[in-house]
Amino acid sequence: MAFAFLGISAPAFWLGIILIIVFAVNLNILPVYGRVAFAYKPIHITGMYVLDSILSRNWPALKDSLLHLILPSISLGAAQAAVITRILRSSMLEVLRADYVTLARTKGLSEYVVITKHALRNALIPTVTVIGLQIGMLLGGNMIIETIFGWPGLGRLVVTSIFNRDFPVVQGSVMFYALIYVAANLTVDILYTYLNPRTTI
Amino acid sequence: MAKLYITKRNSYKNIKYSKGKIYWKRVKQFIKELIRCRTAFLGAIIVLSFILIAILAPFVAPHDPLKASIVNRLRPPFWIEGGSSTYLLGADEIGRDILSRIIYGARVSILVGLVTVAISGFLGTLLGSFAGYFRGRFDAILSRFADLLLSFPYLIFAIFLMSIVGPGFFNLIVILCFKSWVNFFRLSRGEMISEKTKEYVEAAQALGESDIKIIFKEILPNIIHSLLVLATLRVGFFIILEASLSFLGLGIQPPTPAWGSMINSGRAYMLSAWWVSTIPGIALLILVLSINLLGEGLRDILDPRLKLE
Numbered sequence: 001m002a003f004a005f006l007g008i009s010a011p012a013f014w015l016g017i018i019l020i021i022v023f024a025v026n027l028n029i030l031p032v033y034g035r036v037a038f039a040y041k042p043i044h045i046t047g048m049y050v051l052d053s054i055l056s057r058n059w060p061a062l063k064d065s066l067l068h069l070i071l072p073s074i075s076l077g078a079a080q081a082a083v084i085t086r087i088l089r090s091s092m093l094e095v096l097r098a099d100y101v102t103l104a105r106t107k108g109l110s111e112y113v114v115i116t117k118h119a120l121r122n123a124l125i126p127t128v129t130v131i132g133l134q135i136g137m138l139l140g141g142n143m144i145i146e147t148i149f150g151w152p153g154l155g156r157l158v159v160t161s162i163f164n165r166d167f168p169v170v171q172g173s174v175m176f177y178a179l180i181y182v183a184a185n186l187t188v189d190i191l192y193t194y195l196n197p198r199t200t201i
Numbered sequence: 202m203a204k205l206y207i208t209k210r211n212s213y214k215n216i217k218y219s220k221g222k223i224y225w226k227r228v229k230q231f232i233k234e235l236i237r238c239r240t241a242f243l244g245a246i247i248v249l250s251f252i253l254i255a256i257l258a259p260f261v262a263p264h265d266p267l268k269a270s271i272v273n274r275l276r277p278p279f280w281i282e283g284g285s286s287t288y289l290l291g292a293d294e295i296g297r298d299i300l301s302r303i304i305y306g307a308r309v310s311i312l313v314g315l316v317t318v319a320i321s322g323f324l325g326t327l328l329g330s331f332a333g334y335f336r337g338r339f340d341a342i343l344s345r346f347a348d349l350l351l352s353f354p355y356l357i358f359a360i361f362l363m364s365i366v367g368p369g370f371f372n373l374i375v376i377l378c379f380k381s382w383v384n385f386f387r388l389s390r391g392e393m394i395s396e397k398t399k400e401y402v403e404a405a406q407a408l409g410e411s412d413i414k415i416i417f418k419e420i421l422p423n424i425i426h427s428l429l430v431l432a433t434l435r436v437g438f439f440i441i442l443e444a445s446l447s448f449l450g451l452g453i454q455p456p457t458p459a460w461g462s463m464i465n466s467g468r469a470y471m472l473s474a475w476w477v478s479t480i481p482g483i484a485l486l487i488l489v490l491s492i493n494l495l496g497e498g499l500r501d502i503l504d505p506r507l508k509l510e
Contacts, residue, residue, distance in 0.1 A: 011482070014485065014486070017467075021478075143357070163364060181352065
């Protein structure tokens with residue numbers, strides 16, 4: 001829970017700067033800037049470097065792209081992980097008080113089975129809602145992380161076009177964001193029927 | 202037999218139940234419970250000390266935050282060699298003292314957070330209560346408008362509006378309030394809808410009380426607890442958002458000290474002078490962490506009481 005609190009309280013851009021200072025400057029194991037080192041850039045099939053390196057079986061490129069992914073993901077994901085921790089914890093606390101959990105325990109099932117098979121499935125329902133919302137949030141407005149780590153992404157495009165008064169680009173990007181958000185929420189709704197078979201779309 | 206009924210008509214004078222005394226008793230009970238929950242108490246102490254330091258900034262800060270001194274450019278904090286005790290937390294790239302800038306920056310951050318939450322909380326609660334109580338077209342229009350506002354990513358929306366109206370403190374608060382009233386709106390509307398089904402509302406309506414009186418005197422004191430918790434947690438969120446906007450160069454303009462712009466100016470010196478970026482971020486982290494601890498403690502204190510009452 002301390003981790004959860006720290007993750008929510010630390011601003012993402014500051015966490016990124018701290019990670020850069022710690023990992024790249026002092027420890028020198030993880031790369032800091034960009035999406036992939038220039039020598040390892042895979043062939044352009046989809047434009048997504050991890051996918052391209054898998055499709056073209058370019059294993060050094062895969063390793064390099066994944067290494068470049070680590071630090072930005074951590075600095076973005078810390079806050080979201082904290083939110084998910086809190087929501088899952090509070091819904092688990094609620095679910096573990098239910099009658100069917102007591103029944104599962106009296107049946108003699110191991111604690112692991114009780115928690116994963118019976119309790120977790122019901123506790124995941126509000127969590128999956130939050131995850132869907134977070135996917136929508138994460139895919140928009142990451143201008144700061146992109147600036148710090150030097151990724152030429154959609155956030156930077158939108159902000160640059162706002163500053164240059166390039167409004168058609170802004171319109172297109174906002175439509176794209178809305179599309180991703182709607183798609184994420186649709187996926188969440190479909191996942192609901194798997195988690196709670198009584199619900200129908 | 203009729204004489205057995207002894208009516209003491211003057212006994213009402215002995216019961217001293219004034220409204221003020223009940224509220225004061227509740228406040229004392231609340232403070233006692235706050236002290237018992239240690240993390241929330243720690244959070245409250247830290248937040249109060251930040252607020253106190255921010256109010257007394259001209260007396261507490263050792264140096265003038267705007268005074269540049271090129272001789273002391275990029276001086277490290279006092280525990281690293283090369284640092285002096287006059288610049289306790291080091292100096293930034295033109296020699297301004299970081300500790301003083303943090304103290305003055307606390308003013309800006311706390312003010313933005315509190316004012317934004319106060320305005321948007323008031324507005325959102327008002328609109329949400331009316332929308333939830335009266336329903337109908339008013340509710341439908343407002344809810345669709347709220348969903349529309351929610352569909353934008355927060356930062357992009359804020360950057361967009363800032364680029365139109367320009368930077369500045371007042372503009373920043375207006376833009377932040379523009380989107381944040383939606384959270385309070387949705388919460389108060391949801392609570393109002395669920396409270397409206399309860400019997401005491403029906404009883405008040407049967408007594409002939411006007412609708413507005415029912416909203417403010419009966420229902421609102423019951424939903425104010427969750428609104429307070431939300432408000433406390435949103436203060437931390439807005440402090441981080443203001444820091445993000447200042448980091449990008451919108452929001453509070455330099456040379457006025459703001460934590461976000463301090464982190465931004467330290468980005469060029471990340472390799473050599475890490476303290477210029479790191480230390481304002483630590484201050485931001487401590488403040489938002491204690492606000493979140495306080496909010497969580499408030500939630501723990503207020504919610505179980507809500508169930509017992």
